[in-house]
Amino acid sequence: MALGTVTRRLGNKLLPALSPSPRLLHSHATSFGFKQVNEEEKARMVGDVFTSVASSYDLMNDLMSAGLHRLWKDRLVSKLNPFPGMKHLDVAGGTGDVAFRILENIHKVKLRGLRGAFQDTLEAETQIYVCDINPKMLNVGKQRASEKGFGEDGSLVWVEGNAESLSFQNDSMDGYTIAFGIRNVTHIEKVLSEAHRVLKPGGRFLCLELSHVGIPIFKDLYDYYSFSVIPYMGELVAGDRQSYQYLVESIRRFPSQEKFASMIADAGFQKVEYENLVGGVVAIHSGLKI
């Protein structure tokens, strides 16, 4: 078992380039890793990060987390508890990892013979929307969907869009997941309020994100692994040290587990909980819309 484990995934959700002129006069500073930049700059810079890592994305994920990111995503989907006929939105899920797991889980549910309850629901088709702002990531996902045999399945719908202004109707989704993506948006609050808007009453919000390690000694090992090993690995494998330097820095700038949970509650969600994995390297937050 690797001591320090970090994983990362796509998902850059950013303001569109169009911003009203009055905002330019009062442009707010935001963070890109440890650097302070204005909001428009962050959008472009994060876009560059994910454009450059798209091709070697999965390989680096496996290397950085020693394959653990697969287990984390499995855990996320098991907490979601998918059911046949659900309308689900996976944001920042361009390569489709989470969406594929949801579909496989739903197929298992069908095989388990829960048809009694879902008889009427089976008429309504399952719809899994994969939304990403980066078209390169979406293309990777579509290609992998074809390879896995999900290509013909009409359940998967690939949508290019911004997490801060989704193109879906109010009260239209049963579930909303965002895996390793919310850290890269410019306004976390906007993403959360958008998630609340598109969910049906009773719908659930789940967020899988790299978070903060609280255990003293493990924290030191984790810091060393983050700032020394990962950028070097990125340079060696993907030929891109800068992008992975941004990755580890943005993790440290992300709100703590408790603070992020309170942000979710402020957006209107109830029964907000979080679960730490590997001592806090990754956290799964969940909330319920009533």
Place this chain on the structure above:
Amino acid sequence: MYRTAAKRLVSGARYYYTGKVGLRFRPSQILIPSSRFSTSETQPLPIPVATETETPNSSDSSPSSSSSSTATKPRAKYEDQQTRVLQASLSYVLKLGWTEAALVAGARDVGLSPSIVGSLPRKEATLVEYFMDGCLQRLVDKIDSDESLKNLTPSDCISKLIRFRLEMQAPYISTWPQALSIQAQPVNVPTSFKQRAVLVDEIWHAAGDNASDIDWYAKRTVLGGIYSTTEIYMLTDSSPDFRDTWAFLDARVKDAFDIKKTIQEAQYLAEAVSTGLGNSFQGFVGKVFQR
């Protein structure tokens, strides 16, 4: 020591149901890590902790901990909705059983997304526990409102209350074996055991027993046994209106209260023990002399 623990248990259990506003769905509580009856006091204001149950398809091998962030108002609203879903799910139990499918159907009835089922920590066990809590609440209401109970002898009072309680399960008798198996799962035993302990305690209090003496555990163990055996007997009873079950129940309660029979049984036990010892002694002596 037993007396102190018992008093704390009694006060805790009594406090738990003191409010007559109506049974609020209990928030998740810290589970007692053993199925043996705990002497720890029931917390008046339990701290909500989400205890995650590993689902069969979860392959997560990482250590995990959980925490929850709640506020008073939003939590009340959430619990109201959860109660509505559970209440609506009960009407599907006969058709779908005590299953996730019933919960999904119930959620649809109240206009919520079936995703809310995913937020229940133990899903179908939550439904069974909700039903058990509802039955307990109705029993407590009857104890408070039925004046005729005060005129009955303890044995008659106990028989009547157990019958009243088991009659609440009669509509679900065809699916109750499934509910019992759900309650018997290791992760659900602490809660179901506690529910039955509180039930037995309420019945003894209604019968007028408020003592906290050394018999406290013995009385509740005996009554718990009577309740459980009658419940199981009821599962296979096909007589009209469970007539055989009520006869069985009355006989068991009378047996428990029959002091003369108890004395006789004690005598039989003493004779059996002495006879057994005698046989062993004779055998031992015989072997020694044979050498």
